[in-house]
Amino acid sequence: MFGSDGTEAFEAIHGDSGESDEQLLARLLGVPLTSSQSPQPIPSEVKPLRSDDESTAIGGEDHGLQDDPDQWVDSSVFAPFTRTEVVFVDSRVDQADELIASLQAAANPGEVIDWFVFRLQSDQDGIQQISDQLSRISNVDAVHVISHGDGTGLHLGSTHLSL
Structure with missing residues (x-):
């Protein structure tokens, strides 16, 4: 699964998954691709109440809006919290674009995610x-690393990160 160099050492420690690179990619690509949900604008007919609005000010006349559910703002029209996720891809990874698409x-x-993808230069x-x-x-919420490794470590650019 990690390539020919160091595979025997890795399998001696962790066992052989029996899954080839192509099988792994096919399994990962089996996830249906969907686009990220984008924020939706608030419909023009929704009029939010302000704290300085005379109808809600102390001593102001109460028009009963709090008791009328038809006047409430639907919270589902607001954009959800945006996550920031960073993906680092080693330049030696074949079919990296497909792996990134599967990750996304x-x-x-239901989440809006800002994806930052960086390709690590091999030199x-x-x-x-x-x-x-x-x-x-x-404010990074997640970091993903897509690279090749072997029984001794992980390849990141020109660096071999040992286990």
């Missing part, structure tokens, strides 16, 4: 590339 498709369709230190990019982004 597996996300909760540069992968750890440094990841550090540089993460230092430029705030």
